[in-house]
Amino acid sequence: MVDTLLTRLEELYPEMVELRRLLHSEPELSFHEVKTPKLIADYLEGLGVEVKRDVGGRGVVGYIRGQKPGKTVALRADFDALPIEEETGLPFASKHRGVMHACGHDGHTATLLVLAKALVEYRDQLTGTVVLIHQFAEELAPGGAIEMIKDGCLDGVDAVYGTHLWSTMPLGTIGYRQGPIMAAADRFELVIHGRGGHGAIPHETVDSIAVASSVVMQLQQIVSRNIDPLKSAVISIGSFHAGGAFNVIADSAEIVGTVRTFDPAIQELIIGRIDQITKGICDAMGATYSLNYQKGYPAVVNDSFETSRFIEVAKTIQTEGLVREMDPVMGGEDFSYYLQHVPGTFFFTGAGNHEKGIIYPHHHPKFDFDEQAMLVAAKCLGKAAIDFLERSETETSRVQEHLI
Numbered sequence: 001m002v003d004t005l006l007t008r009l010e011e012l013y014p015e016m017v018e019l020r021r022l023l024h025s026e027p028e029l030s031f032h033e034v035k036t037p038k039l040i041a042d043y044l045e046g047l048g049v050e051v052k053r054d055v056g057g058r059g060v061v062g063y064i065r066g067q068k069p070g071k072t073v074a075l076r077a078d079f080d081a082l083p084i085e086e087e088t089g090l091p092f093a094s095k096h097r098g099v100m101h102a103c104g105h106d107g108h109t110a111t112l113l114v115l116a117k118a119l120v121e122y123r124d125q126l127t128g129t130v131v132l133i134h135q136f137a138e139e140l141a142p143g144g145a146i147e148m149i150k151d152g153c154l155d156g157v158d159a160v161y162g163t164h165l166w167s168t169m170p171l172g173t174i175g176y177r178q179g180p181i182m183a184a185a186d187r188f189e190l191v192i193h194g195r196g197g198h199g200a201i202p203h204e205t206v207d208s209i210a211v212a213s214s215v216v217m218q219l220q221q222i223v224s225r226n227i228d229p230l231k232s233a234v235i236s237i238g239s240f241h242a243g244g245a246f247n248v249i250a251d252s253a254e255i256v257g258t259v260r261t262f263d264p265a266i267q268e269l270i271i272g273r274i275d276q277i278t279k280g281i282c283d284a285m286g287a288t289y290s291l292n293y294q295k296g297y298p299a300v301v302n303d304s305f306e307t308s309r310f311i312e313v314a315k316t317i318q319t320e321g322l323v324r325e326m327d328p329v330m331g332g333e334d335f336s337y338y339l340q341h342v343p344g345t346f347f348f349t350g351a352g353n354h355e356k357g358i359i360y361p362h363h364h365p366k367f368d369f370d371e372q373a374m375l376v377a378a379k380c381l382g383k384a385a386i387d388f389l390e391r392s393e394t395e396t397s398r399v400q401e402h403l404i
Contacts, residue, residue: 008121012118019110023109026095027082029080030080031137031144037058048120049063058136059147064120066128067126073385074133075162075385076133078144081099081103102367104362105138107377111163111374115381127390142334146334154342161346163380164346164347165374167352167358167368171350176348177307180299180300181346185260186293186295187259190278192208192288194250194287196251209243215281218281226273231263232262233259234260234330235274298337300346301336303343310347313380316383
């Protein structure tokens with residue numbers, strides 16, 4: 001079955017490209033997806049797939065039930081776009097000003113839809129059930145995964161797999177990692193409240209810009225002086241706004257930044273230190289402050305056993321040298337929530353191609369990916385799903401005991 005499925009995916013590749021380009025031209029922002037989930041649901045229903053619409057809000061879940069009873073495996077793809085003005089010049093570029101598929105979610109969706117078409121054709125040979133999770137709002141916390149899980153998308157699921165087309169990895173490569181592969185992604189807002197006044201008489205003011213500048217500089221010391229150098233963390237300030245006139249000392253200053261961690265203990269340490277440092281500087285300089293810290297997606301932590309099995313599967317799709325262990329990525333992904341409920345793995349599918357000028361990173365207005373990566377991703381997801389369903393309970397228990 002596996003060999004014929006892979007061959008069928010190759011035959012269906014043009015349809016995958018066509019779907020991707022259609023989705024790319026009609027992007028929809030997180031929590032505003034209307035046409036995209038309808039297209040997905042209609043396509044799956046047209047294949048004869050059992051479909052649930054509006055899962056968790058705007059999600060779509062499909063069920064491919066094999067002729068033989070067995071386990072259940074889930075495959076996930078996201079379908080939201082970003083508030084970015086596209087500058088690719090592609091003939092199928094976004095038709096909507098200021099909205100763009102700049103992260104490959106159009107490719108994720110096309111990949112899973114066409115994989116579903118291939119799996120349906122071999123349903124009579126399928127043991128168990130494949131659940132197709134088409135998720136809305138990955139790009140904007142709190143994201144769609146939490147609500148879809150609450151609404152039952154993982155009910156009865158024994159394992160889950162997902163991938164991200166990755167433009168900074170060469171086409172053909174498959175990146176995997178056991179344990180943490182993507183970071184927890186948090187956001188914080190700090191407002192420093194001083195006392196404004198005329199720029200000519202600073203001694204009668206509390207300069208919020210001076211206070212906030214001191215805070216920014218000291219926050220950079222947290223990672224270098226409070227975190228074990230053998231562990232990872234990032235604190236970055238992305239926005240600093242204050243004042244408006246050249247001769248007026250600003251009454252307040254706003255700082256917005258992000259924190260990335262893998263270890264919850266380090267995350268809590270950083271939250272505490274941000275508050276302590278800001279309070280100390282404000283007390284010393286006569287200012288006050290307000291801190292709004294928002295925890296985003298937790299770290300994506302792959303199951304060791306399922307990742308080990310996936311590695312072996314991937315090596316049958318691509319040559320061994322192209323299946324590579326990768327360093328953790330400091331970006332965030334709400335696939336983490338699925339992995340908190342069932343074992344599974346999240347991997348990266350290389351989609352960059354310098355010869356074609358596909359060199360721009362994700363979330364860039366000129367972002368694109370080599371569409372051949374979708375075929376690689378579909379083969380890996382499809383074979384991983386079949387491998388899981390056909391894996392005997394005895395083998396699973398034996399390997400898990402060995403890992404313990």
